[in-house]
Amino acid sequence: MQSRPRRRLPLLAAAAAAAVGLAVVPALVGSDNSIALAAVDPMTFPWTPSAVPAGLGQPVFEKDSNFIAARYGDQSNGISVTTDVAEEDFWTIPAGARSADVDGDEAKVYERTVYNGSPESANAVTVVWKDDANDWTAVTGSGQYADVDRMVLFAEALRDQPQRVDLSLSVAPAGWTMAAYKEDRILTLSESGKTDDNDLTVALTDHVGTNLSAYGAEDESAVTINGGPALLGRQASGAGDFRWILEATTASGQAFALQAPDGLTRDQVIAVAKGVTYEP
Known part of the structure; x- marks a missing residue:
């Protein structure tokens, strides 16, 4: 592709x-x-999802010197897009992570645990890839959205359209x-x-x-x-x-x-x- x-x-x-x-x-x-x-x-966030599951609402944006992210829904039950990351080591990708294709770019897919500022945790699935601009980008689905196929499709459908x-x-x-x-x-x-x-x-x-x-x-x-x-x-x-x-x-x-x-x-x-x- x-x-x-x-x-x-x-x-x-x-x-x-x-x-x-x-x-x-x-x-x-x-x-x-x-x-x-x-x-x-x-100021803008570079990606816009083609579709967001009902109930997740509008994105909440965050940035520091290492990344910028848009989060839809709660951190323990939602979807986030993180980009403008310079190094793959920003994520702890296990050696056995499976591979996937995101719009022609090789991606790594793995399961992990996320926290919402409390001891409570949730299962999550993260898809990480390096795009043509040499930026590392990841899509993470947590809670009911922690589904590998669903997150790969979500990543595939991201549009290169900035959000203010x-x-x-x-x-x-x-x-x-x-x-x-x-x-x-x-x-x-x-x-x-x-x-x-x-x-x-x-x-x-x-x-x-x-x-x-x-x-x-x-x-x-x-x-x-x-x-x-x-x-x-x-x-x-x-x-x-x-x-x-x-x-x-x-x-x-x-x-x-x-x-x-x-x-x-x-x-x-x-x-x-x-x-x-x-x-x-």
Whole structure:
């Protein structure tokens, strides 16, 4: 069987934009050697299933420096797709794993046990293959979906069609990449691509507070984000440094908190906050 070409879309396009010399938005270049900002494309997950079993609902996305995944249903009774993995050793594939064909690519299929953040476990079947883009991808079915033939067919039917994640940014520090994305509620960007003391984090919250005392913030001021009231302050982070903290709502009305390094100016923090979107 001839395999179809598969492309990989970046989860965040800021790094790609910088690499090919796309212009940084002039109005978002800070003074005093502050970090420059750039417009970025919406974040996406590269695969879309042709069909999802009834009852599993919409996907929940996660990412760290080693992978990106979409999960349908519960971890112990659902289906997940994990991709953008550089090494096969990311999975513990037993020596006796059977082989299968996924759209012309050789795959390994094996049974394992998965956990859902508790001692309770469930049986699972994982199909792992390396596609034409040299990325390792896996489909895992757990609980009632732990069926070898069913998961091979599910993997075969994946479409090279990106899905936009729920929580996203339209403006970010130029060249920074996604360090973590947790269950459509928290995203973290950093210059290194890993979480560190100078990263930028957006987290969904229940509401915008009346003050920022819970963050230990100082120098609070009222600002306007997306036409609504917001709060901006600074958190001491030692050695005279500080981090920005901002609470606001997206244009769709979802409350969020933004933490950013002091390398950004006040106006840049506001610009990033205005670009936070949440579209579940």
